[in-house]
Each structure stands twice: as C-alpha cells, then as structure tokens.
Amino acid sequence: MYPAFTHVPGTPCRATLPHRRNLSPKRPRVNFSCTANASRSNPAIAVDNVSFWWKSGRVALDKVSLRVAPGELAMLVGPNGCGKSTLLRVVRGLLIPSYGSVQLSTPCAFVHQNPDVQMLFPSVATDIAASVPKRPDMPVDEIRDSVIEAMEAVGLSPPEKYMRLSAHRLSGGQRQRAVVASALAMRPTTMLFDEATASMDPVNRAELVARVRRVVSERSIAALWVTHLLEELDVADTIIVMRGGKITAHGPRVAMMPLIYEMQDQV
Numbered sequence: 001m002y003p004a005f006t007h008v009p010g011t012p013c014r015a016t017l018p019h020r021r022n023l024s025p026k027r028p029r030v031n032f033s034c035t036a037n038a039s040r041s042n043p044a045i046a047v048d049n050v051s052f053w054w055k056s057g058r059v060a061l062d063k064v065s066l067r068v069a070p071g072e073l074a075m076l077v078g079p080n081g082c083g084k085s086t087l088l089r090v091v092r093g094l095l096i097p098s099y100g101s102v103q104l105s106t107p108c109a110f111v112h113q114n115p116d117v118q119m120l121f122p123s124v125a126t127d128i129a130a131s132v133p134k135r136p137d138m139p140v141d142e143i144r145d146s147v148i149e150a151m152e153a154v155g156l157s158p159p160e161k162y163m164r165l166s167a168h169r170l171s172g173g174q175r176q177r178a179v180v181a182s183a184l185a186m187r188p189t190t191m192l193f194d195e196a197t198a199s200m201d202p203v204n205r206a207e208l209v210a211r212v213r214r215v216v217s218e219r220s221i222a223a224l225w226v227t228h229l230l231e232e233l234d235v236a237d238t239i240i241v242m243r244g245g246k247i248t249a250h251g252p253r254v255a256m257m258p259l260i261y262e263m264q265d266q267v
C-alpha cells in the first residue's frame, strides 16, 4: 500500500495513493508528494490536516498540520505515546496517513534513537561512503572528501582515527555521530530525528545538537527533531507541542519556552 513515486532530482514529483478499501468513496484522496525545490514560501516539510489511525481503530494523529522551512530546526515535544514517532514516520512516507496530505522535499535523512540498527557496513568510512550521492565517473577521492567532511561536521575528528573502525569498536555516542554523519553525507534537504541523542551523555549530546544546528542553517536543511530533553530546545527555531495525537501549541522558541517550563511535567 505504499505510494509508488519516481523522483527525478530537480523536478517535483507527486504520488497519489491507491484507493484503500477501508476508505469511504466520499473521503478525499491522501496525497504524499516529494519536491526538490523548497523555499520559505514553499516549505520543505508540509503536513496538512493529517490524521492517522491504526488498524485497531485507535487514533494516533488527529488533524495535524505543520510546516518546516529550509534552514529551520523545529523540535517536537510531548508525553510518551502522544504520536511523535508516528508523525515522523508519516512524514517520511513509512506510514500512510489515513487522511490529509504530506509534502516532503528530498533527499530526506531519518536518524533514529538506536544507532545499532543504522550502521550496516563494516567500517565507519564505508557506512558513510554508502550514503554519498554518486555519479558514474566520480573519483574515489571525491567520495573520501565527502566522508571526511561529514565526519568533521559531527565531531568525529580526526577522521583518520575513526574511519576504519567497525561499529562495535565505537562508543554509543560515537556510533550515533557516525549515523548522523551518514545522514549528512546524503546531502539531504530535509532531516528527521527521532530522539537521536538518547544514547549520549549530556555533554556529547549538547555538542552534537549544536553541530546539527549549525549544519541545518549552513546548508538550508529543514529539520524536524523529536525530543524529551528540554535542554535540547535551546537550539530550536520552532517548538511544537503534541498531546493525544494533536498539536496543542506551536511557535517560535522564544515565545514557547515560558509555556514549556510551565508544562514541563507533560513533555
């Protein structure tokens, strides 16, 4: 039941989902579209009136709408089970919304909280190199430069120290940095983070978040970051609060922080 879409870089593409048996004929079709040309007026991530319910009928998302522009880091907070991960999976196209539409600029990188399931290649360098977009005649040195650049961007420095190591010879925090480096090596226009620093100590966590913040601005990436850690919100441009599958508050960090501290036992 996944939408079939072909994406030619540089051109917008669109997929319309096939009709689902359990949808009433009167219900509007769900749209999931990918575009390569995002701008502030044409957001890189646009979620419009999205609802999602599990097969059991349980509602996980209820009329959710949000926008993330290029260069913006939006952080999503909310209590356990409120639907944050479900929303990220719907945005990524891993789950099909029951209602509403999603627009996503590609390439999109998804960073999960568990680095162990994301490093698939024998060494740090090969894992990151696998993400580098390749041309048929691309010199190996250019791929190596992209790997080094990605490693330096996440603080795996000096790169030579880590390149040949396998995942099990890295600490949990270093592994997560390597995963973020692979994500950056894709040259994504959008990034989704699901509690990406959960395996890290507070100092390393703060450092990695600050680095991601910098890269997001420098490369005009639209990033949507799920977190339970209030200290991570310090680098957000926008904060979105979810509760019971709905967005209950949404705004610029400066305006949202007093509200967040007031309701911190609920996020």
Ligand SMILES: Nc1ncnc2c1ncn2[C@@H]1O[C@H](COP(=O)(O)OP(=O)(O)OP(=O)(O)O)[C@@H](O)[C@H]1O
Pocket: 054, 058, 060, 078, 079, 080, 081, 082, 083, 084, 085, 086, 087
């Ligand atoms: N595969 C599934 N099948 C049925 N229900 C699910 C499934 N995955 C999650 N849910 C339910 O959907 C709701 C939202 O879950 P989700 O994982 O999105 O919450 P969350 O906000 O990310 O929680 P947490 O902060 O604990 O990670 C929860 O009630 C959860 O029990």
